[in-house]
Amino acid sequence: MKRVMLTSSMLITVTVVLVPFYWLIVAATHSSADVFGSTPPLLPGGELMDNLAALEQRVGFSRTILNSVLISGLYTLGAGAVCTLAGYGFAVYDFRGKELLFGLIMLGLIVPGQVTLVPLFKMMLAMDWLNTYQAIVLPNLALPFGVFLMRQSMSTLPKELLAAGRADGCGELRLFVRVALPVMRPALAALAIYLFLYQWNDFVWPLIALRTTDAYTIPLALAAQTGATDTDYGAILAGTAVAAIPMAVLFLFLQRHFVSGLLAGAIKE
Amino acid sequence: MDRRRFLQLSALTAGGTLLSACGSDSKPQQRPQVAATPSGSITVWSWAGPAAMMKELVPGFVKQFPGVEVDVQDIGNPAIWDKITTGMAAGGQGLGDVLHIGVDYLPAYIEKFPGGLADLTTLGADKHKGAFAQGMWETVSREGKVYALPWEANSAGFYYRADLFEKAGVDVEAITVWDEVIEAGIKLKEKTGAHLLAIDKAATQTDSANLFQFLMQLQDGFYFDMQGNVTIDTPAGVAAMTIIKKLNDAGLVADGGGGWNTMISTIKKGNVAVQPMPTWFGGIIAENAPDQKGKWKVRLPPAVAPGGKVAAIVNSTHLAIAGSSKNQATAFAFAEYVLTRPDSQVHIYKGKGIAPALMAAYDDPIFHQPSEYFSGQKMGEIFLGSLKQPSYVTNYTADYGRALKLVDDAQTKVLLQGADPAAALREAADLLANQTGRKVQR
Amino acid sequence: MTLRAMKLAPYFFILPALALFAIFKLYPIAWSFQLSLFRTEGALQSFAGAANYTRLVADPLFWTALRNTGAVLAVQVPIMLALALALSIAFNSGLLRFRSFVRLGWFLPIVTGPIAYGLLFAVLLNPQSGLVNWALGLDIPWLTDKFWARVALGLALTWHYVGFNAMVYLSRLQALPADQYDAAAVDGAGVWRRFWHVTLPGMRPVIVLTVVMSTIGTLQLFDEPYVLTKGGPDNALLTLGLYLYDNGFRFFDFGYASAIAYALTVIIGVLGIIQFRVLRDRT
Numbered sequence: 001m002k003r004v005m006l007t008s009s010m011l012i013t014v015t016v017v018l019v020p021f022y023w024l025i026v027a028a029t030h031s032s033a034d035v036f037g038s039t040p041p042l043l044p045g046g047e048l049m050d051n052l053a054a055l056e057q058r059v060g061f062s063r064t065i066l067n068s069v070l071i072s073g074l075y076t077l078g079a080g081a082v083c084t085l086a087g088y089g090f091a092v093y094d095f096r097g098k099e100l101l102f103g104l105i106m107l108g109l110i111v112p113g114q115v116t117l118v119p120l121f122k123m124m125l126a127m128d129w130l131n132t133y134q135a136i137v138l139p140n141l142a143l144p145f146g147v148f149l150m151r152q153s154m155s156t157l158p159k160e161l162l163a164a165g166r167a168d169g170c171g172e173l174r175l176f177v178r179v180a181l182p183v184m185r186p187a188l189a190a191l192a193i194y195l196f197l198y199q200w201n202d203f204v205w206p207l208i209a210l211r212t213t214d215a216y217t218i219p220l221a222l223a224a225q226t227g228a229t230d231t232d233y234g235a236i237l238a239g240t241a242v243a244a245i246p247m248a249v250l251f252l253f254l255q256r257h258f259v260s261g262l263l264a265g266a267i268k269e
Numbered sequence: 270m271d272r273r274r275f276l277q278l279s280a281l282t283a284g285g286t287l288l289s290a291c292g293s294d295s296k297p298q299q300r301p302q303v304a305a306t307p308s309g310s311i312t313v314w315s316w317a318g319p320a321a322m323m324k325e326l327v328p329g330f331v332k333q334f335p336g337v338e339v340d341v342q343d344i345g346n347p348a349i350w351d352k353i354t355t356g357m358a359a360g361g362q363g364l365g366d367v368l369h370i371g372v373d374y375l376p377a378y379i380e381k382f383p384g385g386l387a388d389l390t391t392l393g394a395d396k397h398k399g400a401f402a403q404g405m406w407e408t409v410s411r412e413g414k415v416y417a418l419p420w421e422a423n424s425a426g427f428y429y430r431a432d433l434f435e436k437a438g439v440d441v442e443a444i445t446v447w448d449e450v451i452e453a454g455i456k457l458k459e460k461t462g463a464h465l466l467a468i469d470k471a472a473t474q475t476d477s478a479n480l481f482q483f484l485m486q487l488q489d490g491f492y493f494d495m496q497g498n499v500t501i502d503t504p505a506g507v508a509a510m511t512i513i514k515k516l517n518d519a520g521l522v523a524d525g526g527g528g529w530n531t532m533i534s535t536i537k538k539g540n541v542a543v544q545p546m547p548t549w550f551g552g553i554i555a556e557n558a559p560d561q562k563g564k565w566k567v568r569l570p571p572a573v574a575p576g577g578k579v580a581a582i583v584n585s586t587h588l589a590i591a592g593s594s595k596n597q598a599t600a601f602a603f604a605e606y607v608l609t610r611p612d613s614q615v616h617i618y619k620g621k622g623i624a625p626a627l628m629a630a631y632d633d634p635i636f637h638q639p640s641e642y643f644s645g646q647k648m649g650e651i652f653l654g655s656l657k658q659p660s661y662v663t664n665y666t667a668d669y670g671r672a673l674k675l676v677d678d679a680q681t682k683v684l685l686q687g688a689d690p691a692a693a694l695r696e697a698a699d700l701l702a703n704q705t706g707r708k709v710q711r
Numbered sequence: 712m713t714l715r716a717m718k719l720a721p722y723f724f725i726l727p728a729l730a731l732f733a734i735f736k737l738y739p740i741a742w743s744f745q746l747s748l749f750r751t752e753g754a755l756q757s758f759a760g761a762a763n764y765t766r767l768v769a770d771p772l773f774w775t776a777l778r779n780t781g782a783v784l785a786v787q788v789p790i791m792l793a794l795a796l797a798l799s800i801a802f803n804s805g806l807l808r809f810r811s812f813v814r815l816g817w818f819l820p821i822v823t824g825p826i827a828y829g830l831l832f833a834v835l836l837n838p839q840s841g842l843v844n845w846a847l848g849l850d851i852p853w854l855t856d857k858f859w860a861r862v863a864l865g866l867a868l869t870w871h872y873v874g875f876n877a878m879v880y881l882s883r884l885q886a887l888p889a890d891q892y893d894a895a896a897v898d899g900a901g902v903w904r905r906f907w908h909v910t911l912p913g914m915r916p917v918i919v920l921t922v923v924m925s926t927i928g929t930l931q932l933f934d935e936p937y938v939l940t941k942g943g944p945d946n947a948l949l950t951l952g953l954y955l956y957d958n959g960f961r962f963f964d965f966g967y968a969s970a971i972a973y974a975l976t977v978i979i980g981v982l983g984i985i986q987f988r989v990l991r992d993r994t
Contacts, residue, residue, distance in 0.1 A: 007808040010801055014816035017870065020831050021819070023842055027834060032530075036840040082727045089724025098721070101729060108736055110983045112931045114952050115972040118746060118965045119739035125358065142731040172720040201824030203934045204952070208960055211355050213345065219826035223938055226830070233834055244827040251822045255815065354963060358754065381753025381963065471855035471944035526838070526855050667752065670962055681945040685856065703769060 021248070028241040032234040051238035055221075058232070059213050061239060064221045067133075068200060068243075071217060075137045075199040076192050082141045083191060084184075087150020088176055092162065102151070108144035114204070121208055135209040136199075136217075143198070146191060153187035154180065193254055197247060218243040307599035310338035314353070314365035316346035318621040319420070319586070325620070326613055330606045337599060350374050357382040361593025366600040370417060372408055372585045373669050379416055380667040387590040388414040392601040397609050401626045402582065404660035409587055417587035418608045419626035423547035424655035425483055425581045427570040428554060430542045430561075431644060433461050444571050447484070447512045450543075454521040457542055465516065466543045467525035467535055470684040472677035474529075480545055481680055484509035486581040488573050489661040492672040492701075497664065498710035499701050501676060502694035508573055510683060510690035517684050533557050545570060547583050548652045552622030555642040562642050569655055580655035582663075585626060624652060631656075668705045675701050740976075747969035756966075763970035773971065776949045777978075779861075780930055787865040788925045792918070795873050799880035800910075814881075817874030825871070829938035832867045854940055857947035864948055867935055872928075876921050883917040884910070923986045930979050951975045 027035045030045040055061040090102050120139055121130075129135040157180055165179045181188070203219045210216055216224070218239065225236050313323060320343035327339045342365065344352055349369070356364035357378060368386075370378065378385050394415045398406050405419040434441050437460040439453040454465030469477035485491055490505030500506065516522050523541050525531050535541040536558050544550060554565055569579045588604040590597050607613050614630035617623050625631070636649030666672075675697040682688035698709045750759035767773050801807060802814050820828065835842050836853035844851055853863045887910070933952035936942055942949040942957075951971060959968030 003806040003808065006801060006804060006806045010807060010813045011809065014813050017820065017874070018816050020828070020835060020870070023835060024831055035834065036530075036534075036837065038840065040840065040842045040845050082731060086725045086728035089721045093721035093724075095718070095721040101725065104737075105728065105732055108732065110927065110979055111736075111740060112927075112952075112972070112975050112979055114931060114933070114955055115743050115969075115976050116736060116739035117955070118959050118969050118972070119742040120735065121960075122742075122965075123739070125355075130355065138731070139735040142728040142736070144732075147728055172723075176724070197822060197824075201826070203824075203826050203937075204956070208956075211352055219824055219934075222830055223826050226833070226938070236830060237834065240827045240830050244823045244831075247822050247824075248819055251819070252815070255818075351960075354753075358963060377753070381755065383754070385754075471852075471940075473855070473940065473943065524855065531839075668962075674957075677943075678945045681943070685944065700771065703766065 021244075024237060024241050024244065027234065028238040030234055032232045035233050035237070047234065048238055048241075051232075051234045052242070054232055054235040055225075055239050058225065058235065059216065059221045061221065061242075063214055064216050064218055065242065067215060068217045071133055071136050072196050072199040074133065075140070076195045078137060079141045079143055079146055079195045079199075080188070080192055083143060083146030083150050083195075084181075084188065085176075086142070086147045087152075088154045088180060090147070090151045091154035092157065092180075102147075105142065105144050105147050108142075109148070117205065117208060120205070124209055130209055131211050131215045136202075136206055139205065140199075140202075143195070146195060149191055149194070150187070153184060157183060189254065193251070200243075200247065307334045307337050307602040309596045309599055310340065311366040311594070311596050311600045311603060313339060313341040313367040313369075313603065314344050314349060315341065315369035316343055316349055319369060319617075319623065320344075322617040322620050322623070323607060326607055326616065329613075330603055333606070334599075334602065339603060353378065356591075357385040361385065361591060364591040364593055366591055366594040366596055367604055368589045368591055369420070370587050370589050372587065372663070373665050375409070375417060375587060375589070376411075376665045377667040377669065378589075379411055384592045386416045387592045387594065387597050388416065389418070389590065389601065390415050392590075392597060394418065394601070397605075400609060400628065402628060402656045402660070403658075404582060404662045405585060405626045407662040408585060417589035418604050420586050420588055420608055421549070421623045422582050422585045422626035422656060423549055423624055424652045425487065425545070425570050425583045426547055426550065426567055426652065428544040428546060428550060428565060428567045430463070430539065430564055431566040432564045433457060433463050433539075433542045436461050441566070442568060446571050446575055446577070447573055448515075450571055451512075451515055451519055451521070454516065454542075455519055458521060461542075463540050463542045464523035465521035465541070466545060467523040467532065467541045468513070468517075468680075468684065469525040469527070469531075470517075470522070470681065471524075471526050472681045473526045475673055475677065477525075478673070478676045478680045481506075481509050481513060481676060483545060483570070483581070483583055484512060484573055486583055486661065486663065487570060487578050489578065491661075491663045491665075492669070492676065493664045493666045493707075494710055495662070495664050496710075497666050498708045499672075499698045499705075500710050501672065501679075501698040501701065502691065502709070502711060505573075506694050507691045510680070510694055512573065513680065514683050514690050522684070536561075548624040549622055551640075551643065551648055563644050565642065566644055566646060567648060567651060569651065578658075580658040580660070582656070582660045628656070668701070668707070671704055672701055743969045743972055746965055747973050749966040751964055751966040753963050759966060763967050764974075766967065767970050767974060772946060772949065772954060773951075773974070775946050776951045776954045779946075779948060780932065780950055782861065783865070783868070783929050783932065784926060787868055788922070788929060790865075791869045791873050792876060792921055792925065794869070795876035795921070796880055796914070796918075798873065798877035799884055800906075802877060802881045803884045814878065818878055819874070820871045821875040823871070825934035826938050828867065828871055829935045832863065832870075833939055836863050855944055857944055860940055860944060860947045864936060864939060867939070872925070876925075879917055879921055880914065883914055887913045919986065919989060923983065926982055926986065927979060930975065930982070 026041055026044050028051060029048045030041050031047050031050070034041050034045065052061065086105070090098065116139070124130050124135045161179060161183070162175060165175045170178065201219060202217075203223070206217050206220055207223075210220060213221070213224075222236055222239050222243065225232070225239075315323060320341055323341045327341060330339060331337055350371075353364065353368060353370070353374075390413070397418065401419045402422045405422060406415075409415055409417040409419060429441055431441065434453070434457060437453070437457040439456055441453070444450055444453060450465070457463060457465060466480070468480060472478070482491075485505050488505040488508065490500065490503055490509075492499065492501050494500045513522075523535065525535070532544075536544070536554060539561065544554070551567060555562075572579050588608060590600045590604065594600050608627060611627065611630040611633065614625035614627050615633045615635060618625060618630070619635060630636075631649070631653050636653060637647060638649070639645040640648045679688075679693040679697040682693045683690055698711075701707065702709045747763055748758065748760060749756050750762060798817060802810065807813065823831075833854065836844075838844060838850070838852050838855055841853070843853070851859055853859050931952055932950045933956065936948035936950055936953060937956075940948050942953045951974070955968050955971040955975070958964045958971065
């Protein structure tokens with residue numbers, strides 16, 4: 001009896017939580033007029049392509065998607081490398097100033113990103129980098145949470161493994177590439193997903209640094225549409241579906257790595 | 270001051286000294302701009318309709334000045350304001366040569382970015398001084414310098430559903446003041462169930478206080494006076510907001526939350542009877558509700574107080590030349606071609622219904638024909654009558670954006686929380702003064 | 712492998728992160744403070760001393776933004792975390808069927824970006840023709856009334872973050888030693904007493920962790936209110952982040968925007984220190 005109560009109440013609530021996703025699919029496949037009709041549509045319609053075409057015509061949405069994919073991809077590679085190297089350095093070695101330097105980077109978790117918006121804007125202006133990919137990718141490469149996550153994961157590396165490698169005459173860099181990285185694959189996957197999602201969804205800084213429609217990422221293009229004189233919600237929601245659903249599917253496939261990797265990193269003292 | 274800024278400034282002063290040194294010891298050199306034939310290539314920044322119309326005018330311009338290349342870009346509105354601001358913050362880097370600028374943003378560019386826009390008197394702009402509607406030239410000039418040529422001049426209008434008012438037994442043309450509008454609205458709602466008008470009560474869009482601004486302008490008032498003092502809670506402001514409150518308290522105001530979409534759908538549904546909108550709005554109604562042909566009429570708005578004004582130029586747009594442009598002469602020639610030739614303006618009016626500031630354009634028969642959609646009214650003449658009346662020059666200042674936000678908030682307080690108009694406006698005025706260092710004039 | 716190389720190796724590994732961090736974080740943080748001492752209007756700039764800070768203290772909108780943030784901290788965060796705790800216990804229960812489906816369903820919202828779900832909620836909660844009012848058969852002025860706009864923001868934030876927090880709690884629950892429970896069960900402790908005396912103390916570190924994370928996140932709130940109502944109606948959803956953005960990038964008043972940023976930093980710093988103290992002292 002208890003079992004039925006608990007299970008059914010959890011199934012009902014999880015359905016409520018999933019309704020927005022379902023509705024997103026429904027709304028993305030109807031015209032704006034239908035979405036805001038007197039009775040909202042409850043089943044998916046057939047106007048997804050029309051909506052996407054409208055979005056293409058308004059903002060050049062295919063270019064927007066390309067921007068998002070490239071920026072997020074480049075960022076994941078770059079930040080993944082930087083954070084993994086630093087996490088390894090902090091986890092495996094003892095050296096002068098280690099705690100101080102680590103503490104400095106962790107300060108970045110607390111200092112709000114918004115403090116740096118104005119100076120970064122001025123910096124990019126002076127470099128003539130507004131509207132470029134590097135303006136978006138560079139500033140957050142050394143992501144404090146990424147460094148933290150990697151330090152946590154790398155500290156689980158068995159010391160004997162590294163010692164054995166050194167005994168075999170392995171250099172420090174080779175040790176990192178040949179011994180540490182292969183063992184750390186799940187943690188790296190978690191980091192990569194985290195970084196990709198972080199950049200894919202990032203909004204404020206791109207909003208400031210990307211000034212023209214052809215440089216926009218998906219969140220910018222969608223948010224900009226709500227301010228337009230005639231807002232086409234069918235098109236906006238189609239775009240939102242394009243932004244959200246691949247991420248959800250990707251996540252479903254990789255969730256084992258992601259959840260356990262991320263939580264393991266975050267929870268340990 | 271940061272280093273880069275310092276370097277820029279010192280380069281500027283050095284350049285300035287050099288120029289004046291050259292000028293003082295020799296005879297003034299012949300100014301090449303006016304005499305020279307336009308050449309080279311220029312970029313024009315605008316948005317949607319106006320951009321499309323300028324594209325259509327390019328071939329004629331090129332025919333007159335062979336070899337010139339003109340690239341008209343549709344930057345989008347409001348994206349264009351940010352893009353111009355950023356370009357100016359970057360010292361003119363990446364700006365177009367010709368910039369299409371609304372009256373609400375022009376002062377901010379002139380005041381906050383000295384040198385950002387070229388002084389057109391050196392290019393011979395003065396000769397067009399008398400060609401435009403009243404008040405236009407003052408709008409584009411500052412301390413003897415001219416920063417743009419006027420394009421469109423939009424007058425306050427009052428579009429209404431004649432059929433609904435007829436059903437309610439109200440003669441709209443006989444109304445003279447807004448208090449009578451309220452009475453008419455009550456009858457209208459009783460008989461037809463329609464709301465008198467719609468306002469974006471929660472200020473979901475920045476232009477939600479359009480009606481308030483419009484009612485202030487009918488009283489020769491605005492958010493700032495000519496000295497730049499804050500005048501939001503002057504008697505004119507309080508009178509305007511009180512009318513809006515009375516309308517709302519009488520249950521005559523539908524919620525226009527969501528802005529444009531909601532407005533269009535209320536027009537289509539026909540549950541709002543009045544659109545107090547400027548000249549250009551007529552084309553929008555006709556385009557979106559073709560089936561309501563013959564049901565709409567237009568007149569100039571009633572006055573706020575008995576004997577008060579019924580005409581006001583509520584906004585205008587202009588073409589300016591970037592101070593950083595390397596081809597100012599050609600840019601100016603293009604602006605002249607678009608804005609000072611009646612043929613160009615008539616072409617634009619036919620295409621997109623954009624009302625010219627150029628008075629000579631109104632000689633064309635198109636402005637004097639009866640409109641089929643508006644029950645045979647001569648729309649062009651109605652607004653022309655407004656343009657010919659003395660117009661108050663609106664001082665938008667560099668802080669219009671801030672004022673707009675605070676006025677939106679004040680209106681929301683009045684409409685949604687029943688705040689007292691005078692108190693809400695006083696609060697807004699004090700805040701604006703605190704934000705901008707301006708004085709409040711009550 | 713020489714000893715010297717061994718000594719230098721760690722610096723080689725952390726150098727890229729440190730250099731990037733110094734250029735794009737530390738330097739801008741210092742520069743921002745300098746900027747906050749200047750009055751700026753577009754291209755014009757003049758030294759103003761503490762004028763921006765005195766203006767800030769006298770600015771009612773700054774206090775409005777702070778109050779709004781405080782309301783989220785005092786109401787939405789506790790409700791969400793309590794809900795997350797309850798969920799985590801349900802997730803962990805041996806009685807739950809379809810366990811992984813339920814867990815994943817609750818977790819899925821976190822992968823949806825703030826702009827995406829903000830837009831989605833704006834449409835769902837549309838007062839005239841949104842799905843929510845239609846389904847409830849009500850006419851709630853979501854997003855156009857000050858009170859309901861705050862409720863809408865709270866709903867959206869809770870939907871997005873509650874599952875993530877529940878999973879954080881769950882991972883700790885699973886790590887709690889089972890023998891304590893057995894001992895408590897042998898003692899005949901009831902469900903509530905077991906929760907109160909065994910579960911909750913064991914959960915303290917993660918609870919504090921989620922409180923700190925939620926606090927920092929709330930103080931930096933920008934995306935959701937921006938896309939829901941741009942901070943309206945009548946500043947009901949105005950946050951410090953939004954106010955900073957408006958001043959800096961709509962009105963190009965960099966000096967004032969920087970002063971807001973510094974005020975925000977100090978507030979987060981103070982709250983952060985207090986909360987970390989609690990974490991240190993109790994565990």
